[in-house]
Amino acid sequence: xxxxxxxxxxxxxxxxxxxxxxxxxxxxxxxxxxxxxxxxxxxxxxxxxxxxxxxxxxxxxxxxxxxxxxxxxxxxxxxxxxxxxxxxxxxxxxxxxxxxxxxxxxxxxxxxxxxxxxxxxxxxxxxxxxxxxxxxxxxxxxxxxxxxxxxxxxxxxxxxxxxxxxxxxxxxxxxxxxxxxxxxxxxxxxxxxxxxxxxxxxxxxxxxxxxxxxxxxxxxxxxxxxxxxxxxxxxxxxxxxxxxxxxxxxxxxxxxxxxxxxxxxxxxxxxxxxxxxxxxxxxxxxxxxxxxxxxxxxxxxxxxxxxxxxxxxxxxxxxxxxxxxxxxxxxxxxxxxxxxxxxxxxxxxxxxxxxxxxxxxxxxxxxxxxx
Numbered sequence: 141x142x143x144x145x146x147x148x149x150x151x152x153x154x155x156x157x158x159x160x161x162x163x164x165x166x167x168x169x170x171x172x173x174x175x176x177x178x179x180x181x182x183x184x185x186x187x188x189x190x191x192x193x194x195x196x197x198x199x200x201x202x203x204x205x206x207x208x209x210x211x212x213x214x215x216x217x218x219x220x221x222x223x224x225x226x227x228x229x230x231x232x233x234x235x236x237x238x239x240x241x242x243x244x245x246x247x248x249x250x251x252x253x254x255x256x257x258x259x260x261x262x263x264x265x266x267x268x269x270x271x272x273x274x275x276x277x278x279x280x281x282x283x284x285x286x287x288x289x290x291x292x293x294x295x296x297x298x299x300x301x302x303x304x305x306x307x308x309x310x311x312x313x314x315x316x317x318x319x320x321x322x323x324x325x326x327x328x329x330x331x332x333x334x335x336x337x338x339x340x341x342x343x344x345x346x347x348x349x350x351x352x353x354x355x356x357x358x359x360x361x362x363x364x365x366x367x368x369x370x371x372x373x374x375x376x377x378x379x380x381x382x383x384x385x386x387x388x389x390x391x392x393x394x395x396x397x398x399x400x401x402x403x404x405x406x407x408x409x410x411x412x413x414x415x416x417x418x419x420x421x422x423x424x425x426x427x428x429x430x431x432x433x434x435x436x437x438x439x440x441x442x443x444x445x446x447x448x449x450x451x452x453x454x455x456x457x458x459x460x461x462x463x464x465x466x467x468x469x470x471x472x473x474x475x476x477x478x479x480x481x482x483x484x485x486x487x488x489x490x491x492x493x494x495x496x497x498x499x500x501x502x503x504x505x506x507x508x509x510x511x
Contacts, residue, residue: 199358383468
């Protein structure tokens, strides 16, 4: 065989491999009945557990019409019970702990289709709503894409379930269960590494902390200001669980050796990020409940800094050989700067001179002495 023929054969083999990979990916993205079944069981459980399990009932912030929605914060109990049920099911061979990691693309496409359908229903229901209360009053601009994307109702409900609160709960739990399935796959393949353990530990602690302080979610921007449209539904059901878990998927196929110094540094980044994130969010929550409470004096959005450090700590176990595992912190940086700008504009309009004085006293936005 001549060199030219050999080169041509290698090129053809490489091209065929690319086509086969693309064909496999497209086939894997086709929704299946199994993925529909997984989602139906998951959402059904969350709806039932969220409605009947005991939990602290927390009043939300006061809306423009003076009303306040109430939230049953039993997410931690719902999560722990579901983990226990799944653990028993796996022990009895009723289900496979790797079912999610082995059908991730199917679940991704199915969840995406569900998000589109849900938001179309929300749009139609909102347009037909005659309710003039702050939580259900439709805000229609006349631009179909805009209204579908951003939503037209603040807190739509279904059979008494606040959908905005429900979807973000589902997204955070979905993130954990994807991670646990990836962990099970790593153990099954005898591929468990220190990097995977660190990533799993940091994410699990973050998610458990979220549900332990779930009542703080009731005073966040998403709950009190954003209407429920495709942006939030897609963000909660698809973006959070399937993109925040990229590091775990990446570690399944890539071996990373961490030095002791790297492990210690990674743990410090997580710890500092957590302390800043939790401390700032607690302070903001208390202030929103009681405007006479003291407010942050170092930076106006220290919680964003903590969130960014935590996101970085999830990616650092993957090393620096590829930018792929750093998608989450890079995306989060862009998102939080955009959100901080929107929040600043909203606060300036709402609080006027008081906000101007606060900006004078606290000139830094997110990172003290830098931004």
